[in-house]
Amino acid sequence: MKKQYLSLLVLISVVPLLGGCWNQRELTDLAFVMALGIDKGEKKKYDVTYQIVEPSNVSSGQTGGGGGAQGPPIVTYKSSGNNLTEASSNVTKQIPREIYYAHANILVISEELAREGILDILDKLERDTEFRTTTTVVIAKDNRAEDLVSTLTNLDKIPSYKFIKTLESTESLLGENIKVTIDDLLSAITSSGKEPVISGFTLMGSPEKGTSQQNINMTRSQALILADDLAVFKNGKLVGWLGQNNSRGAVWLLGRMKATNVDFDWKGKKDAVSTISNLSDTKVTFTVKNGKITANINIETIISLSEINRAFEIKNPNEIQELEKKTSVQIKKEVESSIKSVQKLKADIFGFGEKIYRQHPKLWKKIKGDWNNRFAEMDYQIKVKTYYRESGIRDNPFWSDINQ
Template sequence: MNLYSKAIFLAVCLLLLSGCWNSKELDDLGIVVAVGIDKTEDDQFLLVTQVINPSEIATDAPTTRPPVSIYESTGDSLFEAFRNMTEKSPRKMYLSQLRLLVIGRGLAEEGILPSLDAFYRDHEFRTAFFVTIAKDTGVKDLLKVLTPYEKIPANKLMHSMEAVQRSLGSSKGVVIDELIGQILSKGQSPVLPGLLIDGDSDIGTAIENIEKIDAPTQLRIDNLAVMEEDRLIGWLTPEESKGLNYITGDMKSTTVSYPCGDEGLISVEVLRTDKSSKAKFEDGDPTISIELELEGNVGELDCPIDLTKAESIETINGEVEKRVKQKMEAAIKAAQEDFGSDIFGFGNLIHRKNPAYWKTVEKSWNSKFKELKIDIQVKAQIRRKGNSTQPITKEE
């Protein structure tokens, strides 16, 4: 290799080994794990960030400093509010580790789509964070509460939301991609999980809140909020929230309990569900057919029932089917009569089945949805009875 070739080779290596042009030192960044947004009384955007205190996270030794800090700013836009935060924060806000976006009630009732633009457009944001609504509390009060067990409150809320969706089914996590897609869809309105402060918010901000065995103030996952396009219009009950998750196929696992006469309860653990929905047309009018199959185990038995008998299992199957169907019907009744908002995506089914018909009702779908006929069929099957086929009291 001659001298000229070596010079070219070295020049190319210098270009390739120049490093990251936009790299930032970790010591210069404030890692944001949760963001709260709302509107102020003078119609400005309120921005609240929950930022990790690295020195408190790196050690397990008890300290008197909180694991996170809160910064607050306002602006005519959220982008401006982020820049205004530099007046208070000693570090640049780093947003790639965002876990949670909490929307205040005022902004949610006004409409959230314009506010989501900043979180979706900026390349620093990943789109895997959950979007929630603060129920009966301000976003700043909620993000200030310190949580036991999980040092970082945003992680606690994220894990709790995943656990509720996985094991109870009264709520579910919604990421920003899914939320924006449903807002822009004419055939489905979104739902969002709610967050609550259980206890005194002032006590929740003190370090003493996490120094007690039973923290006086805790953060709790609430039921699902009903949206019409991008505006908050109401809340589902726990049973209606479960019914919605059955209908949309988001029910992972839950429990179904019912009394057997005056002598006790039976609790069934639902382990898996399989849902199919179809749109049909009868005399030119659409109908929706929902078929739900579920499998479960007997989780608890406090009734004089012999599980070795086939008729006992059939009785349990029938009761589970009836009660699950009641939850699904309650969710549909609330959506049609109380809110007039298609939160199930039935409009999308009709659109795919008959695009020509959909064009005639697309702009007034929520009105048509109120009169939509929906048929529900539920099939339950108990797979396991547990280690005992009769109540323990009877065996003894």
């Protein structure tokens, strides 16, 4: 009997330990950071803006509103520091709760700061046990990160989701922007044969009006956040923007093209045809001749006809071939102009160096030293192959009937 009592005593004394209460933090004591905006500081090195979700204001809209004035779904706090740790310690002066980073899914860096260098902010983000390195990074083009993070948005109540979802949808349908995580960024920074490229976001309208509840009560937003352009980095500094015309070519070369539209002239009419390229594959191999490196870029893609504003005979294989050929030429043009503009920046965002390292490790050892210069003078050959597959639910366009 005595033994049984003793074991009961041991069991009871173990119970409080099993709850894992040592680390306990109540939900109401946490401030969930949804987005982080980092600007160049006025007094100290960085101004950091924390976008924090206000849980009660997010859900009430869906249930029909339980009375009382609704506040915005987020609040932002701003603090400054010479490094991120200092800033996040300083912000506790303003926030009544403990900051919790595990749900942060977007990091906005202002262009101004990016031009001076972003290397100093990355270690904290990678080392922190709460912060996820799967967080997406974007650059606030022509804007302060603070303004982007503080803007209220429609459709997606929590603005940080707006960033992510916009980025994801434009990446999968237009292909001018790509989603870059902190992990991707770091792997490009540490690799000697690759430079990072990050999507830009910009604010259209007035930053002041964006912070007001008014912004989401109007059908036409006074301030709108949109994905815009790709930023090219070199040695951890922003060295330039690719521009709208060159972004798509870069995404082709990065092998991250999911779908995009390709427009071209048809029988004398400007931009009469639009094809959608769906599946695509980019392969880059290298040949070395007399010490000169040539990149052989092979792009293959499956296209469908999306729109044609000219007479067209769909059953005629020659016309189809012409369609494929013109799409190829158009893609080739885009890729070519993209390479040229990137070569001017002398930053190998396509990871050609990394590919050479994998394909010709011995050669890479020799050219590693001034790779970015070699990249700028590199030759390339682009081959695009397109395969036509489908044309929606019509055969010949109605234009064929009009013209007859």
